Amino acid sequence: MTKHPLRIVIPGGSGQVGQVLARHLQQRGHHVTVLTRAPYTAEWQTVHWDGLNPGPWIQSLDGADVCINLAGRSVNCRYHQENRRAIYDSRIGTTRLLGEVIPSLAIPPRVWLNASTATIYRHATDREMDEATGELGGNELISRRRYAPDTWNFSIGVAKDWEAAFFESATPQTRKVSMRSAITMSPNPGNAFGWLSNIARLGLGGTQGSGRQFVSWIHQSDFTRAVEFLIEHEELNGPVNIASPNPLPNREFMAELRDAWDRPNGLPAPAFLIEIAAFFLRTESELVLKSRRVVPGRLLDAGFQFEFPEWPEAAADLVRLYRQRD
Numbered sequence: 001m002t003k004h005p006l007r008i009v010i011p012g013g014s015g016q017v018g019q020v021l022a023r024h025l026q027q028r029g030h031h032v033t034v035l036t037r038a039p040y041t042a043e044w045q046t047v048h049w050d051g052l053n054p055g056p057w058i059q060s061l062d063g064a065d066v067c068i069n070l071a072g073r074s075v076n077c078r079y080h081q082e083n084r085r086a087i088y089d090s091r092i093g094t095t096r097l098l099g100e101v102i103p104s105l106a107i108p109p110r111v112w113l114n115a116s117t118a119t120i121y122r123h124a125t126d127r128e129m130d131e132a133t134g135e136l137g138g139n140e141l142i143s144r145r146r147y148a149p150d151t152w153n154f155s156i157g158v159a160k161d162w163e164a165a166f167f168e169s170a171t172p173q174t175r176k177v178s179m180r181s182a183i184t185m186s187p188n189p190g191n192a193f194g195w196l197s198n199i200a201r202l203g204l205g206g207t208q209g210s211g212r213q214f215v216s217w218i219h220q221s222d223f224t225r226a227v228e229f230l231i232e233h234e235e236l237n238g239p240v241n242i243a244s245p246n247p248l249p250n251r252e253f254m255a256e257l258r259d260a261w262d263r264p265n266g267l268p269a270p271a272f273l274i275e276i277a278a279f280f281l282r283t284e285s286e287l288v289l290k291s292r293r294v295v296p297g298r299l300l301d302a303g304f305q306f307e308f309p310e311w312p313e314a315a316a317d318l319v320r321l322y323r324q325r326d
């Protein structure tokens with residue numbers, strides 16, 4: 001990481017991943033400003049923005065070293081028309097807004113990292129998906145007779161438009177990296193790891209669906225370290241996968257999580273039960289049933305070293321941190 005303190009602005013950094021990142025960067029000695037619709041008390045600076053219009057928040061970006069845009073409504077919801085519009089606009093709209101503002105600044109950030117998602121790749125059990133050879137998804141066959149459902153295609157369409165909006169703006173003084181992130185695992189209630197841990201502790205953490213679908217993941221520590229790496233390495237631009245180099249099938253993923261919690265058994269959940277549960281929990285089954293076999297080719301080629309490359313060690317560390325919170 002650069003040795004001198006940086007001014008880092010994080011639009012949409014009030015979510016769980018954003019707070020993990022803001023805290024890490026602030027503790028590393030950098031000056032962090034989070035742009036948020038509802039300012040809150042934190043160890044870093046928070047500034048109001050609406051994500052829709054230019055405003056006084058622009059002053060925070062002018063002269064900043066880094067912009068890390070994490071703005072986007074949570075996808076943990078049912079994909080009805082209203083939520084689809086909110087998911088889409090909160091990503092594409094804010095990205096286009098920043099694409100208009102950043103080139104107009106007197107001193108624009110020298111690097112702009114923009115959130116994206118590993119969901120952009122097709123449902124894949126047959127081979128790994130890196131940035132060079134990975135196939136983007138959309139209307140693919142996911143079994144011999146079944147095409148990807150509409151909800152999956154919606155997520156892929158959002159991801160494609162998100163990246164298109166990011167790269168369409170001309171920013172000659174600002175390097176741009178699209179962060180195709182896997183699920184960030186952190187020991188906080190309410191996120192993916194917390195939810196999966198709860199069902200494992202209740203004895204329900206068995207195989208989900210067929211169990212053959214791959215899970216792409218990244219430990220929170222490696223996510224924050226990867227962001228630092230991208231800031232520092234000026235040769236990296238364009239799409240970059242941020243994921244553990246070792247995705248694994250759901251069957252093995254859940255077994256290792258049960259081991260970490262010392263729960264030897266877990267009831268399986270067939271696909272039809274996942275669909276029913278998703279309906280009642282007001283979420284989408286895609287989050288569990290789509291196979292994401294994403295690997296971080298560009299990070300590895302650039303020399304990034306993962307602290308937690310394997311899921312058993314990552315799960316054990318996350319459980320340890322989770323128990324410290326109880």
